[in-house]
Amino acid sequence: MASQATDPDRRGWYRRNEIAVTPWLFLLPGLIFFAIYVIIPIFQSFWISFHEWDGLGEKEWVGLANYERLLGGDRKFETSFWNNVKWLLLYLLAIPMGLFIALFLNQTVFGIRIYKSLFFFPFVISQVVVGLVFSWFYLPNNGLFDVMTGWFGIDIRGGVLGNPDTATYGIIAAGLWPQTAYCMILYLTGLNAVDPEQVEAARLDGAKGHKMLWYVILPQLKPATFIAFVVTIIGALRSFDFIAVMTNGGPFGSTRVLSFYMFEESLSEFGFRMGYGAAIAVVLFFLMLIFICYFLYAMWRDEREAR
Amino acid sequence: MFPTPIAKTSRAWQISYQALLPVALVLWLLPLLAVALFSIKPDADFTNGNYWGWPSSFEGVTNYRKVFFESDMPRYLLNSVMITVPTVLGAVALSAMTGFALGIYKFRSNLPIFFLFIAGNFVPFQILMVPVRDLTVNMGLYDTKLGLVLFHIAFQTGFCTLFMRNFIRTLPYPLIEAARVEGVAEWRIFWYVVMPLMKPALAALSVLIFTFIWNDYFWAVVLTQGPDSQPATAGITAFNSQFRAAYHLMSAGSIVAALPPVLMFFLMQKHFIAGLTLGAVK
Numbered sequence: 001m002a003s004q005a006t007d008p009d010r011r012g013w014y015r016r017n018e019i020a021v022t023p024w025l026f027l028l029p030g031l032i033f034f035a036i037y038v039i040i041p042i043f044q045s046f047w048i049s050f051h052e053w054d055g056l057g058e059k060e061w062v063g064l065a066n067y068e069r070l071l072g073g074d075r076k077f078e079t080s081f082w083n084n085v086k087w088l089l090l091y092l093l094a095i096p097m098g099l100f101i102a103l104f105l106n107q108t109v110f111g112i113r114i115y116k117s118l119f120f121f122p123f124v125i126s127q128v129v130v131g132l133v134f135s136w137f138y139l140p141n142n143g144l145f146d147v148m149t150g151w152f153g154i155d156i157r158g159g160v161l162g163n164p165d166t167a168t169y170g171i172i173a174a175g176l177w178p179q180t181a182y183c184m185i186l187y188l189t190g191l192n193a194v195d196p197e198q199v200e201a202a203r204l205d206g207a208k209g210h211k212m213l214w215y216v217i218l219p220q221l222k223p224a225t226f227i228a229f230v231v232t233i234i235g236a237l238r239s240f241d242f243i244a245v246m247t248n249g250g251p252f253g254s255t256r257v258l259s260f261y262m263f264e265e266s267l268s269e270f271g272f273r274m275g276y277g278a279a280i281a282v283v284l285f286f287l288m289l290i291f292i293c294y295f296l297y298a299m300w301r302d303e304r305e306a307r
Numbered sequence: 308m309f310p311t312p313i314a315k316t317s318r319a320w321q322i323s324y325q326a327l328l329p330v331a332l333v334l335w336l337l338p339l340l341a342v343a344l345f346s347i348k349p350d351a352d353f354t355n356g357n358y359w360g361w362p363s364s365f366e367g368v369t370n371y372r373k374v375f376f377e378s379d380m381p382r383y384l385l386n387s388v389m390i391t392v393p394t395v396l397g398a399v400a401l402s403a404m405t406g407f408a409l410g411i412y413k414f415r416s417n418l419p420i421f422f423l424f425i426a427g428n429f430v431p432f433q434i435l436m437v438p439v440r441d442l443t444v445n446m447g448l449y450d451t452k453l454g455l456v457l458f459h460i461a462f463q464t465g466f467c468t469l470f471m472r473n474f475i476r477t478l479p480y481p482l483i484e485a486a487r488v489e490g491v492a493e494w495r496i497f498w499y500v501v502m503p504l505m506k507p508a509l510a511a512l513s514v515l516i517f518t519f520i521w522n523d524y525f526w527a528v529v530l531t532q533g534p535d536s537q538p539a540t541a542g543i544t545a546f547n548s549q550f551r552a553a554y555h556l557m558s559a560g561s562i563v564a565a566l567p568p569v570l571m572f573f574l575m576q577k578h579f580i581a582g583l584t585l586g587a588v589k
Contacts, residue, residue: 022493026408030401037461038427041438124572126522128540129561133338142358241524262433281433
């Protein structure tokens with residue numbers, strides 16, 4: 001040992017520090033890309049939100065004026081915000097609905113694998129197409145939905161998407177379709193991993209039906225539930241495609257959400273108000289940040305247990 | 308197994324379950340069956356108000372011919388391929404490297420960097436929109452496929468790193484130590500020891516990213532315009548203004564545009580599902 005330490009290492013600098021240097025060499029390309037396109041733009045958006053800017057000319061510093069206008073009674077902002085809350089709450093329905101379908105399909109009968117993949121089908125299709133299909137489904141007079149509600153004597157004036165009271169719910173229902181499929185597949189894989197011995201033991205103890213589900217199965221499905229929760233929340237706050245395709249924010253701006261309102265302000269035909277748009281994005285970012293912190297905390301906890 | 312296996316239940320429930328399955332499936336896929344029906348109907352059915360009934364004649368071939376030969380749809384599809392494939396390759400390559408670095412080596416900033424990738428992946432698109440658009444314009448890449456590809460690669464690297472790193476963590480670590488004792492260079496360990504074991508992860512990520520990028524609409528609208536570089540998702544909306552209220556053509560176009568990820572899913576189902584569950588649910 002001693003002779004090795006006194007013997008000057010004749011290997012090159014890289015060979016001597018290989019273990020310390022290699023991870024950074026491997027990280028560098030990905031990290032640079034990610035920094036340029038994701039991390040730095042977040043801070044730039046903060047900076048832009050303190051300015052008035054049309055995207056081309058000089059930025060004009062306005063301090064907190066954008067936020068004052070935004071939070072000081074911008075009706076469009078209020079509608080968008082409350083619609084976001086509706087999306088968040090109602091989108092969570094995808095989790096129990098997905099669990100329900102997963103329980104229904106968790107059997108071994110002939111052809112069940114094909115059934116499972118066909119039930120998952122809606123998630124693979126682009127949201128633009130799903131939105132279009134649902135907007136035809138909701139067509140006033142000729143839409144299947146209108147025909148079906150007509151049987152019960154219900155008539156929604158202007159069709160589901162033409163009526164400010166129902167439009168947002170109609171879009172959320174369209175969004176729930178693929179999201180439920182996603183949660184279903186998460187639970188199906190989760191159910192596969194449920195320990196059969198525990199289930200048998202519980203059965204011998206007389207646990208049945210919903211008690212079995214609540215006390216034995218659901219605790220074992222916790223990882224699946226966590227991921228379902230993460231992807232559903234993210235999905236709810238990212239809802240842009242459906243709104244853009246189905247109603248374009250209307251009728252009377254009743255279906256706007258923050259992500260759509262931001263896009264509209266920044267890139268609309270009425271001129272590019274990038275500063276104001278950035279301020280909306282910052283509010284949306286902070287809304288998301290609450291959840292991101294929770295997700296990261298949960299993952300960090302698991303990470304520490306793993307060590 | 309939960310719920311009780313069907314084979315252990317009463318005969319009556321077994322039969323009704325078998326009968327219930329196809330009914331539930333048809334109800335679940337009703338919206339899709341509707342577009343499929345629309346796409347083989349003649350124009351006249353819609354003017355006559357026969358939206359949901361039996362087609363008066365089958366015009367499937369005519370409608371799809373129109374989509375392929377008389378619209379911009381083939382160009383949009385080609386654009387989608389030229390955006391999606393390079394993105395998949397780029398994101399998977401970058402994240403194989405970052406995943407390797409974060410999964411194998413112990414250094415102080417390991418976990419913070421890993422969490423940076425995860426957090427960035429969850430961020431709303433809108434907070435990136437103005438600066439990314441500005442950057443793309445300044446690089447002269449606005450309304451080019453390359454501009455979209457570069458952004459997609461960067462953004463997807465977040466998710467892919469999460470996936471790759473967790474996958475690499477499940478590999479047997481003694482294998483790498485053994486290679487080190489043999490004096491194998493680190494990059495050779497990456498290429499000859501770790502990469503061959505990562506094939507399932509590479510396959511899963513490829514299918515998944517393919518679907519994500521193919522179905523992207525927001526960035527297509529923000530960073531491109533027109534049939535020169537817009538992908539099929541944005542193409543559908545343009546297509547709709549071209550064939551306003553021509554439901555038979557719109558549905559045929561939508562089906563064509565939605566098909567590639569669907570095929571991908573059915574061909575590589577196992578990998579796809581492994582990817583969706585983030586590898587966390589086994």
